[in-house]
Amino acid sequence: MKVERPRALAAALGLLGDAAAPLVPLAGGTDLLVHWPVRPDARTRGYLDLQRLDELRGIRWSEDALELGALATYWDVITDSRVGAEFPILVEAARQVGAIQIQSRGTWAGNVANGSPAADGVPVLMAFGAVIVLESRQGRREVPLDAYYSGYREGARREAELIVAIRIPRRAHALQRFVKVGPRRAQAIAKVGLAVARSEEGWRVVAASVAPTVRRCRAVERRLEERGLPGSPEELDDALRADVAPIDDLRSTADYRARVLARVLFDATRKGGA
Amino acid sequence: MHGSPELPLSFTLNGDAVSVEADPAARLLDLLRYDLGMTGTKEGCGEGECGACTVWIDGLPADSCLVPAFQVDGREVRTIESVDPARLGPLLSSGATQCGACTPGVVMTGLWILENPGLLRSHAIRELMAGNLCRCTGYDGIIEGIEAALGTRS
Numbered sequence: 001m002k003v004e005r006p007r008a009l010a011a012a013l014g015l016l017g018d019a020a021a022p023l024v025p026l027a028g029g030t031d032l033l034v035h036w037p038v039r040p041d042a043r044t045r046g047y048l049d050l051q052r053l054d055e056l057r058g059i060r061w062s063e064d065a066l067e068l069g070a071l072a073t074y075w076d077v078i079t080d081s082r083v084g085a086e087f088p089i090l091v092e093a094a095r096q097v098g099a100i101q102i103q104s105r106g107t108w109a110g111n112v113a114n115g116s117p118a119a120d121g122v123p124v125l126m127a128f129g130a131v132i133v134l135e136s137r138q139g140r141r142e143v144p145l146d147a148y149y150s151g152y153r154e155g156a157r158r159e160a161e162l163i164v165a166i167r168i169p170r171r172a173h174a175l176q177r178f179v180k181v182g183p184r185r186a187q188a189i190a191k192v193g194l195a196v197a198r199s200e201e202g203w204r205v206v207a208a209s210v211a212p213t214v215r216r217c218r219a220v221e222r223r224l225e226e227r228g229l230p231g232s233p234e235e236l237d238d239a240l241r242a243d244v245a246p247i248d249d250l251r252s253t254a255d256y257r258a259r260v261l262a263r264v265l266f267d268a269t270r271k272g273g274a
Numbered sequence: 275m276h277g278s279p280e281l282p283l284s285f286t287l288n289g290d291a292v293s294v295e296a297d298p299a300a301r302l303l304d305l306l307r308y309d310l311g312m313t314g315t316k317e318g319c320g321e322g323e324c325g326a327c328t329v330w331i332d333g334l335p336a337d338s339c340l341v342p343a344f345q346v347d348g349r350e351v352r353t354i355e356s357v358d359p360a361r362l363g364p365l366l367s368s369g370a371t372q373c374g375a376c377t378p379g380v381v382m383t384g385l386w387i388l389e390n391p392g393l394l395r396s397h398a399i400r401e402l403m404a405g406n407l408c409r410c411t412g413y414d415g416i417i418e419g420i421e422a423a424l425g426t427r428s
Contacts, residue, residue, distance in 0.1 A: 003281060003298045003344055026342070033340040034321045037299035047298075051345050075334065078396075099405025100383065101325055104334035105341065186404030187323060 001037075002046040009055045009164065013137050015048060017160025023048040025162055027071055028105035030098070031114045048162075056164060059083065067133075068166040074103035074121070086170065089178035089195060093124045096180045098187055109163040112145065115153040115213070118251075122214040123195035124178050125166060126206040132156070133165040142167070146206075149213035171199040177268040181260055183251070191252035192260050196268045205265065210244040210257050217243035224269060233259075233266040240265070283347045287312075288356040296343040302336075303327045305343035306353060314354035314378050318407070325406035328379035329353045335383050335405070354378040357385060361423070368419035372410030380406045384420045391424060 004023060006012040015023060023046045026032055037043060050056060056070040059080055066087065068077070074094035077083050084091045097103055097111075097120045111121035112132060122145070130145045134157055143156045145166075150156070157163060175198040182188030193208030203224045205217040219242035223230075230236050237258075246257035280295035287310070296305055306312045306329070318326030320339045327338040330352040362381065364370075371377050383406050387393060393402060399417050408416060 001298045003342075005281075005344065005347070029342055029345065030322060030337075030340050033301065033342065036301065036342075043299060047342075049342070049344060052347075095401070098322065099325070100335050100386075100402060101328055101337040101405040102322060102340075104331070105336050186401070187407070 001043050003049055004046070005049045005052055007052045009053055009135070009162075012048060012050065012053060012162060013135060013160075016162060017136065017158075019159070021046055022159055025050055025113065027051070027107040027110045028073060030102050030106040031110060031116075050162075064170055066168045066170060068108050068168070070107065070109040070162065070164050070166075072108055072166075074106050074108070075100070077108070078103060087124075087128065087168065087176070089124050089127075089176045089197075090168075092178045093120050093180070093195070096120055096178075108166055112148070112166065113155065113157060113163055115149060115155050117152065117211060117213050118190045118193065118209040119214055120180060120190060120193065120208075123193050123206040123208045125168065126214060126216055127176070127195035127197040127204045128168045129171070129201070129204065131167045131169075132163055133167060134158075134161040135164045136160040136162070140164075146216040152212040154213075171201065174198045175269075177271065179264045179268055181264065189251060192257050192264065194261065194264050194268060196265070203269075207244050207261055207265075209251070210246040210261055212245075215244055219243045220265065229269055230266055233262040236262050236265055281344045281347075283344060285346045285348060286350040288352055298342070298344060300343040301339055302329065302331075302341040302343050302346055302351070303338040305346075306338060306351075312353055312355055316375060316378055318375060318379075323407065324376065325379040325383065326376050328382040328406065330382060330386065333386075335386050337405075352382075354381055357381055361385070364422035365416070365419035368422055369415035370411060370419040371415075372408075376406060376408045376410075380408065380416055384416070384423070387420055388423055394424075 004015050026047045027050045058069050060067040074097050077090050077094045108121050111119050126145045132143045134141050148156045177196045179194040180190050181192040182190050190209045195206045197204045203221045205220045208214045219239040223239040246254040248254050281298050283296050284293045306315050316326045318324035322337045322340040328335050329338045332349050399420050
């Protein structure tokens, strides 16, 4: 097992993209260390440890965006009162990721890169129209998070690239809601996740654990724009069927997920802002 | 031992400077228990669910089973071995311990609350303790013990 521990971003980017010696970027480790080092391939893989890259730490505010560095943790967001005031569901979602032991290590960028359809951090980021900032030796490019995933655990990041930041546009939101439905309140993986945000740009509805990727629900958004608030959860069924495709798996059933998603969505659109 | 070159690490462990060579595949939990002989930290689930292996890294609780040992290079680590047994009285008298498997982790998270009481302005003790599973006590004794230690329980 090979581990690279560069101290500067330029050095880290210089190590990536070598097809003969691929490296898996490692931030907080809360996903990659599960089953480590039991998995045989964990011993033959190479890893790029990001923890010494101080350039990637922290939260930065500009006039029009909140930028989470690639090493920004859930706890960084939970303890930032400005985030709590302007993006309360970012804090709500972060508080539902494991507990402090995970929140202190797990990163938002890692949650994006890991690509789980049950991710807790990705739905709120997507509802806020977040943009993923990727960097390689060739330079930077930006991919909107709602265009980032192409399939189950398949993201836009190329081998030579690193997620260096997540940029969240600062918009006034009339409503923002996050709902996680799990088997228990703490330390659980979502059976259904939902983030809803309404700004001057319209509705943004994002669902988790009901498709191969965290999914922006554009049919639901259109339904809400064109016909206003639903009178019952069932009125959302047709649009939801166009947007998501829940399955039976070890955590829940397709039927339960579809019914619960319609109900929490109905509820989220009707209640006031978060 | 595993055929990979060892990585040199220097960090602070319970206030003391430590320099070791670690297997790159070693978790912090392995480094503490097997390389440094600090066996107070326990392995429960080994996948970040139970919190038995909780230690502090730079002042924040973390599951040492989910941290590669090399990531504590340059950091401050605090383990159960740093805790004065005299501080455990409230937990012992509130029924917060039975089999003891979870106790080192419970103590490390509880101590974090005790040393950072400002956390309770935004969080309930129960939420802060949610990452420490206990299959014996039903949790009320743990919460009561922490409240007693904080002096917030009559």
